[in-house]
Amino acid sequence: MAHAAVVSLMHTVEQIRHGDGVSDPYQNQLLVPLFEKLSSLLNFLEESFQSSREEVKSLERKIRDAAYRAEDVFEFRISDRLLSKPQNLVQKLFYFSSNKLSAKKYRPDLQKIIAEIDTIVEEVMEIEDVRGEQILQPRNFLPSRPAPSGQTNMVGFAGDLMQISERLLYGRPTLQLIPIVGMGGMGKTTLTMNVFNDPCMKYYFDIRAWVTLSRQYRMRDILLTLLDEFALIDLIRKDDNDLLKGQVYKNLKGKRYLIVLDDVQSIEVWNDIKMIFPDDKTGSRIILTSRLKDVADYINSSNDHHQMRFLNEEESWNLFLEKVFGKEKCPLDLEDVGKKIAKNCQGLPLLIVVTGGLLSKVNKENDFWEYVAENLNSFVAEEDAQCLEILSLSYKHLPAHLKACFLYMGVFPENYEIPVSRLIKLWVAEGFLKPHEFKRLEDVAHECLGDLIDRNLILVRQKGSINGKVKTCIMHGLLRELCVRMAYKEEFLCVRSRNFVPEKEILLRRLCIHDDASYSPYEEDMTIQSMSVVRSFIYSDWDDTRLHCCYYFGCRLLKVLDMIGVELTKFPDEILQLVNLRYIAITGRDLVIPPSIAFLKNLQTLVVEDPWKITIYIPKEIFNMPQLRHLKLSRVSLFWYFFLPLTDSDKTSVLENLETLSNVEYSGMSEDSLEKIPNVKKLGIIYGHGMQRRVFDVHLQKLETLKIFFETRSDSIFLRSITSSPGLKKITLEHGSIDWKNMTIFGKLPNLEVLKLREFAFSGPEWVPIEGEFLKLKFLLIWETDLEQWRADNTHFPRLEHLILQKCSKLVEIPSHIGEIQTLKIIEIDNSSPSVIESAKDMLEEQRDQGNEILEVLFHQTKERLHPLKHGIHHIDHNAYRSSKMSQVTSTEGKPNLISSG
Known part of the structure; x- marks a missing residue:
């Protein structure tokens, strides 16, 4: 590190x-x-x-x-x-x-x-x-392995075998490149081996050759491996590389060949060898396996690579049975716990195979299997070092600047769905991101996250509705186990949990304690020396009796303090002595933030959560914190002393770096306070009872996201003043019962792309949009309303892509002309009137008759199951979706499971 x-x-x-x-x-x-x-x-x-x-x-x-x-x-x-x-x-x-x-x-x-x-x-x-x-001297390299022989039974991958085989045997006669992409252990090589050794392939292709690459490849090794497949005489081995390339090209010329390049880890290797493969339009094919999406995208610019998937629960169970029992049956007393073990493998074939192999060699006792089910990843890591070694190759080949980002993922508990916003803030606060002259550190962090996703080390769980940005991500349990062990070995991070209790924690820079961590004798041996250099303390235990290791053991250089799981009764004064803090996240009830918080001059992020949503008072001294970027609270009155006049020094203090301010009470806002946050991008407002009507003459030029929670009915004066920022792209409104006539306030916003209306944000029987408004709106959610008539056509929302109607029980129909919007891709309907459902069916049938194959209509599962339709109409089983969400790690990008209609 x-x-x-x-x-x-x-x-x-x-x-x-x-x-x-x-x-x-x-x-x-x-x-x-x-x-x-x-x-x-x-x-x-x-x-x-x-x-x-x-x-x-x-x-x-x-x-x-x-x-x-x-x-x-x-x-x-x-x-x-x-x-x-x-x-x-x-x-x-x-x-x-x-x-x-x-x-x-x-x-x-x-x-x-x-x-x-x-x-x-x-x-x-x-x-x-x-x-x-x-550099001029020949280096020693691992020779390329020979082509694997034979085939194995690939449980759950029959469809993948069929897809790859069809791409090999059919299609255009020109040379085709077929990248197979996925994280380590997903079966890329095994799948390719089964296709490669299929008798059909042996018959169809004149020449087949297999080359396994290493990161530090040598061109001569690749060429000789290919020539060995052609059974050429040994004299050729004395030729130089240029002559060897000519021999390879000559022997492939005019032939129909199948070449496998296994484990391609860089773009450079493909650029070095691509010229030796002639394209004589004979139907030749090249399969490349890689863990890196960017490599696959580069090699096949059409982006038509084969993405490996995780096994579902049934497939996992079948593979597990095969590896443990072979052709025998599973004893009834082991069936439930066996299914639990298979499920906990999270669909990773390597983990299922290794676990099954280990359990096939030990006594099949229920108690032991229960232990394995609860401690699966640590059990495999300790019993089969080769399994982690396979995955560790991905870590070893990471560029230096990504290794810290990868190992840091170990701070999050197993199976935890990680909010990207939290992850980015932590990475920035930690200080290990290399700055870029023309980029914010947050942008650098997002690029690093994208790189790890492209390398299949982090899996996308949810994406934004329109912009496609990753909102949440997750890491497979075995990869997380690798993170925890490698981070401790590299003296980068120490995670204490039920499955990992380190022998020592002397002079470690980052310490993380999970809520399932058991007591260890080392806690009594902790000294000021051992804790004095800790920079990060992430604590998710609900037992606050052990917090003394942070406060009273001298962690005076702490940069990150995240103990969001502990419910505090008061703001800890001890925090104010940690002057190097960049990130604070705490939970408490009715907390009062003291004015001396401003003494933490380096603080970038302050997160204070209150499970009871009681107002958190923030002092005006908050404006004396120049590095503050994110202020996220469950509910905040902006000033503790908001009833006092601002002094001259107060008026000169501006939070230039503040980008996020959430859940601030409208009563605590003034033009002075808005002028002090000129660069805020995300703003959350609570419009409570007894709010005074006012008009702000301040435009937040960089405001992009606005969320307003109404506790009382709103008025147009407030709406016009608070939505006056020209850069607004996303607005979420909840409650308020605003008259639909005031919708024009939002329709006139020139850059609005996402509009979410929740729980009677607007009320009234009729909505008549005005032509020329909502010109850039792409996503519209209407969740619970008394709207009856929606009189709109395709000219009112010319760029709409996604429409969701939920709990619209009085709405008569969806305007038929909505289906004519050329950009519209999805309409979702949930728990709305039968007439709305019928209008959606009619709309879709009409669009299909007109040749529109893009539009898709989704009916969410209700108590009365809807009759399935053809032409892209589906039902969504939410119960099945929720139950599988955490048990199976997939890269569904937040999409629901679709039950085919027919």
């Missing part, structure tokens, strides 16, 4: 250089060359991230440890300076009792850091010189 350590240190050095920690010009002058040396070390780490040489690995550990020590010195210094003027009694007690680094000691420490970094840079230069000499 040297790369993450150096990036984090560079962030800290930049913070000091900009005046947040040290003001001594002499010291600042020393930091400039230090920053440049750290940049050179970062380049070295990015270039050598896949090196297996022990001297490189040893040097990486030196770099990591030196970066950690340097960051400790710098951040202790920052902490000392910020605490040198304590703001309250808690800070005074903590400051005077802590081991304060004096300015006198700081200077020699800084010089020692620079000397240590200089020594490491010299070692790097020596290795670079040696590596430069070795």
